[in-house]
Amino acid sequence: MDEVFEYQIEVLHPLAVHFPIALLIVAALVVAVWAWNDRQSTLRGAAALAVLGATAAVFAERTGEKMAEHSEGAPMVERFVELHESAADWTVLVSVALAVLLLTFLLGDRLWPHRAGTPRPVRISMALLALVAALLVAWTGHIGGVMVWGTPV
Helix, strand or coil: CHHHHHCCCCCCHHHHCHHHHHHHHHHHHHHHHHHHHCCHHHHHHHHHHHHHHHHHHHHHHHHHHHHHHHCCCCHHHHHHHHHHHHHHHHHHHHHHHHHHHHHHHHHHHHHCCCCCCCCHHHHHHHHHHHHHHHHHHHHHHHHHHHHHHCCCC
């Protein structure tokens, strides 16, 4: 067991990438529930998960830059790094937009507490945006997994 402490992980990216994957996928599920029930408590949970997921996505993207430098010259990295970076950029963009929009709806509920709720087409649009964020983070993670573990079929 002591041997494990004789090693270090030089980059945080392999540790950081799991958080946005988990948070954004769960956020998409909670946004879908909110699209169905339009409850304030569900919106709060969805917004919290989206904010945490977007923050984690930004952190993973930043640590990925150092990881790319650290992995320069590795054939699989060289082959897929641009695609992975592009997917990460889109993931950050969509997840931040999702978080900002959900926070806006949450703030709107606080500013106008007597309104009838968020219209169903808006909630469904948010569920679709959350689904896009979840699919993007899954795609980004898949490309990263291919760079690390991929073997030709």
